[in-house]
Amino acid sequence: MESFIENLRINLNEELKAIQSNNSSILKVCEQSITGIHAAIKQLRQKVVQSPFPSDAHEIQFFKNIKPHFFALLMYYVDTYHLNASLNAWDVSISMEILQSKIHELNAFRTKNINFYQYITSGLDINDERYFLRRHFNFIDAPDFFSYHCDACFITNMDYYVARLKANDMLLVDINQKFQAYQHDTHASHSSIPSEFCLDWSDSKISLAELIYALHAAGCISHGHVEIKDITRFFEHAFKIDMHDIYNDFKQIKHRNHQTKFLDHLKEAILNRIQVKDS
Known part of the structure; x- marks a missing residue:
């Protein structure tokens, strides 16, 4: 299982790098990346179905760290696609408002789930069995269950949240960089306008x-x-x-x-x- 996952991760990373280098359009990059990541996740799920985990510790490790890595990438590229498609329809000032709104949305999700965020980032493991073993799945511990893909052999109470928080962290980096670039362009544009045109x-x-x-x-x-x-x-x-x-x-x-x-x-x-x- 370990060698399969490592090879899958390496191959996917190489595919994503190739997609980045072969496309100038961010929307094309996202489209092709989503296809590649989805294919990798299908392989990952098939391996889990065919190869039972040798211990609870292995299952926890998979649903706490491995599966969220792949799903975070998928969420990241899906959100990046929708965000950039939206930005392409507006001028700089409205685009900056859209980015600010997205930053607020991502921070609000972290605030809502701050206890779990701290649990993950602090490296705690006291609740790992309840969070990341499939046999402990229940609707109470997974309040966003209905917004997530239902697959009894491939879901635990909290792996979705790990992936979502990871994806949000990646998005925040991109959005802050894009917002700063817009600010720089706006400042440069304003400073280049002669005073007689104000x-x-x-x-x-x-x-x-x-x-x-x-x-x-x-x-x-x-x-x-x-x-x-x-x-x-x-x-x-x-x-x-x-x-x-x-x-x-x-x-x-x-x-x-x-x-x-x-x-x-x-x-x-x-x-x-x-x-x-x-x-």
Whole structure:
């Protein structure tokens, strides 16, 4: 069993390195890596089914350290795929918000499971039999059981949590690096903009809200596949303005006598400009 696992680990590591070197797209890397890891896990499961563990200690070692290693890799690449696919759809400012949200989510999972996290990282073993022997599996000790693959011969109470925590640690490293890179790019971008191009919004906030809703209603931005809050963030960033509560602004617009006051003002202004140019 030991030699089989070691060879499987070595071969998988070599495959993952080859995938990294042969692809420039992170999404392609993730897709191919997920396929390779899943194939390795299938081999691992088949070996466990065919070769009973010689002792409880061997079974604990497998479900505490070996299986979580492979599943952590799988979770890591699946999460990395979804995260990067999401980032590709947004600009830097929104991407940074997505990364911050993901960091909060990963830290919240650790906090929720902090006792078990400390148990694993401290090298304790007092509860290993209950945690990592298949015969002790039960629904109470595995509250996330239904979100995990049910396989009586290949699951214990806590091996999922070991894998999830390992995957989260890897993700946090990547996310922090990516967030810092975005911060650097944003700083460089801002510092390279000449001061004469830093513009202010000099009309009222409710006028800007009217414009934003009009652009959204007409589908003028991203072919209409964007939300009010995202257009608002763009204008807030462009004009260094805090819209605070644009949804309340829209309520005011709906209930005032002259609902399209700002848009009508714009129409009148452009018509006057046209007349001036034509004269």
